[in-house]
Amino acid sequence: MRLWGVILLLGALLLGCGKHEAVMVSGSTTVLPIVSKAADQFQITSPNVSVIVNAGGSGVGIKQVGEGKVDVGMASRDLTALEKETYADMHLKVFVLARDAVVPVISSEVYDAGIRALTLAQIGQIYRGEIANWKTLGGPDREILVIDKEKSRGTRHVFMEKVLGDKEGDAPGADLVLGSNNEEQTAIVQSDAAIGMLSHAWLNDDVKGVAIIADGKTIAPTLENIVNGSFPITRNLLIVTQGEPVGLVKQFVDYLLSTEGQKIVKDSGYVAVR
Amino acid sequence: MLLSAKMGKAYVVTCAMVSAMVIVVILGFLIANSWQAFLRVGWGLLDAVWNPPKGQFGIVSMVYGSFAVTVIALSIALPLGLATAVFTSEMLSVSMRVYVKSFLELLAGIPSIVYGLMGVAFLSVFVQGAFDLQSGRTLLTGGILLALMVLPTVITLCDDAMHHIPMSYREAARGLGLYPYEVIKDVVLPAAKMDILGAVLLALGRVLGETMAVMLVIGSIDKIPTPFWNVLTPGQTMTSKLGREMAEAAFGSLHFEVMIGMALILLVFVLFFTVVSLTYFYNPERRLYE
Numbered sequence: 416m417r418l419w420g421v422i423l424l425l426g427a428l429l430l431g432c433g434k435h436e437a438v439m440v441s442g443s444t445t446v447l448p449i450v451s452k453a454a455d456q457f458q459i460t461s462p463n464v465s466v467i468v469n470a471g472g473s474g475v476g477i478k479q480v481g482e483g484k485v486d487v488g489m490a491s492r493d494l495t496a497l498e499k500e501t502y503a504d505m506h507l508k509v510f511v512l513a514r515d516a517v518v519p520v521i522s523s524e525v526y527d528a529g530i531r532a533l534t535l536a537q538i539g540q541i542y543r544g545e546i547a548n549w550k551t552l553g554g555p556d557r558e559i560l561v562i563d564k565e566k567s568r569g570t571r572h573v574f575m576e577k578v579l580g581d582k583e584g585d586a587p588g589a590d591l592v593l594g595s596n597n598e599e600q601t602a603i604v605q606s607d608a609a610i611g612m613l614s615h616a617w618l619n620d621d622v623k624g625v626a627i628i629a630d631g632k633t634i635a636p637t638l639e640n641i642v643n644g645s646f647p648i649t650r651n652l653l654i655v656t657q658g659e660p661v662g663l664v665k666q667f668v669d670y671l672l673s674t675e676g677q678k679i680v681k682d683s684g685y686v687a688v689r
Numbered sequence: 690m691l692l693s694a695k696m697g698k699a700y701v702v703t704c705a706m707v708s709a710m711v712i713v714v715i716l717g718f719l720i721a722n723s724w725q726a727f728l729r730v731g732w733g734l735l736d737a738v739w740n741p742p743k744g745q746f747g748i749v750s751m752v753y754g755s756f757a758v759t760v761i762a763l764s765i766a767l768p769l770g771l772a773t774a775v776f777t778s779e780m781l782s783v784s785m786r787v788y789v790k791s792f793l794e795l796l797a798g799i800p801s802i803v804y805g806l807m808g809v810a811f812l813s814v815f816v817q818g819a820f821d822l823q824s825g826r827t828l829l830t831g832g833i834l835l836a837l838m839v840l841p842t843v844i845t846l847c848d849d850a851m852h853h854i855p856m857s858y859r860e861a862a863r864g865l866g867l868y869p870y871e872v873i874k875d876v877v878l879p880a881a882k883m884d885i886l887g888a889v890l891l892a893l894g895r896v897l898g899e900t901m902a903v904m905l906v907i908g909s910i911d912k913i914p915t916p917f918w919n920v921l922t923p924g925q926t927m928t929s930k931l932g933r934e935m936a937e938a939a940f941g942s943l944h945f946e947v948m949i950g951m952a953l954i955l956l957v958f959v960l961f962f963t964v965v966s967l968t969y970f971y972n973p974e975r976r977l978y979e
Contacts, residue, residue: 471936471937472936472937474937475936475937478936478938478939481939482940495742495945497742498939501939502944558823560823560824563910565909565933565934565937566740566741566742567934567937583740583742583743585738585740589910590823590824590908590910590923590924591824591826591908591910592908592909592910592911592925592933593908593909594909594933598905601809602826603845605813605814605817605824605825606823606824608823609824666941676852
């Protein structure tokens with residue numbers, strides 16, 4: 416009798432699963448806050464759909480959508496030539512979801528000690544290991560803790576293209592190599608002499624963005640400067656699908672690009688594109 | 690009756706075969722997916738630079754890191770664990786022993802990500818302050834964290850090893866007029882040697898293979914420190930490299946195959962240590978009790 420009960424219960428669970436459909440998403444931790452908030456909202460309007468969002472970084476997002484492991488990949492950089500070639504059969508389709516800036520960030524102690532702006536060349540020298548102390552740049556006498564990111568991370572591609580002139584270039588001056596925005600943020604907060612790179616939306620009181628000096632002008636990392644395009648390190652945040660999206664995936668992508676979706680983009684601290 | 694005995698035997702043998710097959714299948718999978726990498730990269734593996742987009746696959750710094758954290762972890766965990774085991778097995782009353790031991794074994798059940806997060810939040814901050822470092826994410830931090838993680842394994846296995854020594858041995862030793870510490874040092878520990886070695890091997894395997902916790906506190910930079918014994922600098926282990934990059938390497942690419950090759954090297958290391966220590970130390974006749 417009890418056995419039948421268990422079987423019935425399992426059967427009911429299976430039926431429940433059948434009705435419930437899922438959209439799998441993974442990738443960039445920069446795009447993650449937008450998509451996970453949008454997923455929550457989307458599931459309110461479509462209660463039978465679950466949207467499962469995972470992190471991993473742009474490289475992981477593109478790889479997983481290319482291999483068909485997820486329905487939607489999130490990326491904070493363009494696809495590399497190699498990725499386009501590897502997944503050519505999948506006809507990956509790319510949608511621009513938002514605009515963002517990659518900001519050089521420093522520990523608040525260094526910021527408070529007077530470092531407010533750097534040139535791209537100076538940042539390049541730091542990452543190449545040619546400048547090793549904040550004193551050289553007019554800051555406190557402390558060795559610089561140079562924080563790099565994993566090679567396939569979108570933030571690193573965009574940042575290093577401007578700073579080193581090569582998006583996959585080596586940074587011999589680096590002391591630590593970290594992954595997600597969260598990890599980077601934590602390491603900068605824990606240090607009093609760190610420099611790193613973060614998406615604009617991840618700045619806070621302990622993690623200060625520095626302005627960039629270009630052509631004699633100091634350009635602060637403000638939303639306004641990102642919108643008008645004067646901040647030098649900006650990028651598109653992308654979502655990637657396999658071919659033209661259909662069904663649920665299409666509904667979710669449409670939602671992200673709709674007025675409501677773009678409002679979530681703004682609320683998350685990024686720049687809406689539509 | 691005969692039939693059920695046969696079925697029982699068949700069942701047991703099948704189970705043993707399945708367990709043995711797992712290691713064979715894993716080895717086979719690793720070799721099948723990495724042999725091309727060894728051919729194509731060849732001696733390039735012994736290079737210092739790792740940059741997959743540029744086709745550079747030097748794994749020396751990761752092999753170094755794995756060895757460094759292993760040496761640190763075992764040299765902390767073994768003395769600590771063995772001493773604790775002497776305490777629980779030889780000094781505690783039997784009724785207390787069960788409680789103390791179960792409590793210590795609880796530590797083994799904590800997921801490694803929890804150790805990792807505690808490592809980032811507390812241990813790395815502590816190391817940073819204690820040695821006045823730029824960053825607390827160092828090889829030493831990884832080693833200490835691993836030592837804490839394998840400690841319960843070492844304690845509980847060493848304790849079992851000593852507890853299994855028959856009481857009559859201790860009584861005989863005491864009857865000969867040995868002091869309690871001499872009983873432990875000259876009778877119990879030597880008799881339990883083989884099983885203590887087993888504990889060391891299991892700890893070694895865990896230390897070499899642990900990924901999540903190490904990845905978060907090690908700093909993940911592919912460098913060998915200068916001088917090479919300076920473990921107060923960030924580094925990389927083979928497992929932390931795998932943890933960070935496995936997910937993003939396209940299946941079947943050279944990058945992916947080199948990573949699988951690294952996993953193979955790791956497995957070969959563990960097998961090597963196991964085989965060597967068993968050949969050198971295993972002597973069935975010296976195992977005084979069965």
